[in-house]
Amino acid sequence: MEQPPGFVSTRFPNHVCRLKKALYGLKQAPRAWFQRLSSFLVSLGFTCSRADTSLFVFKKDSNILYLIFYVDDIILTGNNASMVRDFITRLNKEFLITDLGKLNYFLGLEVSYLPSGIFLSQSKYAHDILARAQLLDTKPIATPLSTSTYLTSNGQPYTYPTKYRSLVGALQYLTITRLDLSYAVNQVSQFLHAPTIDHFQAVKRILRYVKGTISYGLSFLHASSPNILGYSDADWARCIETRRSTYGYSIFLAGNLVFWSAKKQPTVARSSCESEYRAMANTAAEILWLAHLLRELHVLPPGRPTLLCDNRSAIFLSQNPISHKRAKHIDIDYHFVRELVLSGKLHTKNVSTHLQLADIFTKSLPRPLFEDFRSKLRVGSPPSSLAGGGGG
Structure with missing residues (x-):
């Protein structure tokens, strides 16, 4: 550690600042916050998941609470409404929180409620990517990657590699609910160090596909x-x-x-x-x-x-x-x-190979097979019977 440039003390040039409190934005802050919140949850009877350290589970008799958090965003659910309300009250006494009600937006993921389950999408995020690439008026295409496309490192270098990396990084986050993009995004992600014009054309094709399927998402139904x-x-x-x-x-x-x-x-x-x-x-x-x-x-x-x-x-x-x-x-x-x-x-x-749903993640497929696998993986447009959610 050393004193910051421009603020070096002439009297004590070898001294450093002493940190008395973990402030928001410092490297120590996330660890200190996690320790603070997890200690409080454990004191109430929650157990930290070994599979995912950001997940906490509370079980008493037949009552269960699940809590998962990312930095300062928290999702809480359970099978007992009164227990959920009681816990929110205790959490609010310990920390200054805002209860946004029923979940409908979390880290770019949009949650819509169906009579038989939920529908996850990233329509707004996809729209923002197209706006950033100035392709909102582009012509849609049926598949994200051509069956005859084989990307290599040979070719004329792309003039704006930073733009390429930014778009590919955004598309990687979009695959959280758009698994139909996974293989195509995987292919263009292999050339982030030195993209060529052919690689950027492949990214533009993916974005054209996103334009035609911007409202698509992933359905989770009761079983x-x-x-x-x-x-x-x-x-x-x-x-x-x-x-x-x-x-x-x-x-x-x-x-x-x-x-x-x-x-x-x-x-x-x-x-x-x-x-x-x-x-x-x-x-x-x-x-x-x-x-x-x-x-x-x-x-x-x-x-x-x-x-x-x-x-x-x-x-x-x-x-x-x-x-x-x-x-x-x-x-x-x-x-x-x-x-x-x-x-x-x-x-x-x-x-059988024609029933191998993982095939969509290993190669570019013809349109009929691609659309068939995409449907079987429950990726599609929002169901017409979407029910209104609560506050986000």
Whole structure:
């Protein structure tokens, strides 16, 4: 530490300021605030989640409260309305808070209420991105990425790389509710260090797709039989420069999509079986995390999770404890999928390629297939029966 430039004391040049209070905006402030709030919650009987440290759970008999916060934004819910009101009163006595009522806007996410569930969207945020890119009047397009597009690092450099990085960063946040953008955004995100004109044209195509689907969002509907179902897929040697595979997964809870991803694998796979098996291992890890979270929320489904994959060799490798010579080079940590299957904690099954919903995260698809998968993942326009929410 040292004295700030322009305010160096001539009498005590080697002294520094002593911090007596954690002020808003300092590096220490978030940690101090978290410690202050979490200590108060624990004193009331809440327990901090091990799966997510920003989540706190209170359970007494059949009454449950869930509280999650991001900096100074808090979401509180529970199954007992009077208990929720009592807790808000106690929280207001300890901290100066503003109760905004029923949730309808949180960190750019818009929440609309349906008779059978909720609808999440980012329409305003998407509109702001289009306005920033000056593409509000652009012509919409049906898919975010052409099936014939293969982005490489070759090409004429783009003149405004900062603008490119800003737009791609904004699109990354938009994928919170717009999973149909995940693969396309993943592709353009790989060239942030040195974008070319072709890369910017791909970003403009994504924005044209957003323009035509600006009101789209993700639906979460009530279900009578909760279960965990995952889809895992990989496109072997997808990257023509590095020959690394692209993998993706989608995980459903009671028929509602709760996790998804589109990423490039960190190493080169020697076969499609290896790339698919590695994708299964990553998906299984996410399913385990979800199971831990649901157990802490006291809503863990009784049945074992199911993981679907369209590669029969990878399914065989996950179910057969006998090591095959072609799998000797695969890292040991990926073989924990076998242990999960053998212990009965995970069930792996084969699924037909045309029913592999994770395919949308590994490659650009033709329009009919893309729209079919997008619909099955419950991404679409707002239902016509949206009910009015409360204050935000």
